[in-house]
Amino acid sequence: MKRRDFLKNAAVFVSGASVSLGALELLDPRQLLAANPELRWGFLVNTHNCVGCGFCVKACKVENDIPLEANVTRTWVERYVITKDGDVVMDTPKGALNGFTSKLIDQNQSGMKQVDDEEIAQAFFVPKLCNHCDTPACVQVCPVGATYQTKDGTVLVDRKWCIGCGYCIMGCPYGVRFFHPVEHVADKCTFCYHRISNGGNTACAQACPFGARQIGNLRDPNDPVAKAVMNQRVGVLRDEYGTKPQVFYIGLNKEVR
């Protein structure tokens, strides 16, 4: 290869590579706000307020006809206990359908573990749900166009169109998708699309007594969620995947995965 060709190719490669890196750029809510003036649903979780009562999980299951005893759920709450030695102990019994009533932390095969109060440095709850990403990995992998994103940003599944191949369940970095035990199709949180589109609140946010969950319009500068996302220190889960999640967390720790 000639020296000139090498330099040319190198220049092309580097500029090409920087473009794809640019696509992974951190999401700036202000940019989003300017880009589309209408409606983009977003969600705000304040982990400080969550007490782990699990009423959100129960409300979600009842509202969306997910069998209560089935081992799947559209939203769940995780408990994190971080010891003074830096160990992280985490569990979510039945997705917190019945809340957290015991100090015993379920460690699956290794049984129940109890951390003494004096050993605990930090302990808190983190509610999880679909992030309704701006560039959802689960939608990209659907081979039949059964899962998609609406204009207002929610990611939905067409139950008549889904063939149950499970690609989206594997594709989601957050593990929020599952196989519906009754409908036999892929299922996920819809942000209670039937409620929010008709002027209501999501079942989980309405059930939360402490305001730990809020849904709002990220395009409306007067919306409390949009304001908090803009003005407060919020974090998102697994930013490095480039999916641009739209569920924002106040009080996120690096231990939360």
Place this chain on the structure above:
Amino acid sequence: MKGHVWRPLLVVIGLVIIILVARMFYVPEDFGAQDRGYTFGYHRLSNEQEWKDYPAKYQDSEYCSGCHDDKTEELNAAQHGMIPCENCHGAAFDHPDDPEKLTIDRSRDLCLRCHSELYMPSSGRNDIPGVNPEEHNAGLECVECHNSHNPSLEEM
């Protein structure tokens, strides 16, 4: 070209035409790349409306206040005022038509969701007075002693 080339070729062409015709009837008209383009918006548009029409189960506490205003007033003035009625009584659906009555959950588990004592120093759980379920009057329902709508210890 010879027949042994044409014959299978015709079969293939025939198959392709049959599949294309079948597809024309099978794929609904509103199926296609919508607002979010081919990558994220390739779907049947009418499914959005189907999801919007999904039946809601939960009303809200304001709905209850229309008929149970005494309970609403009592609750709102008390320490439990922030808990929505339907958290404890279940989703309203079309109550009072269907179901006529909502459930009354007197189980200890209901209260222990919030009041079981855990040490959670970086969360709101620590601000709620907790009891040890094994020690605090085990075997008795909480509501035998406490008023669930107004749990004030002074008014016990």
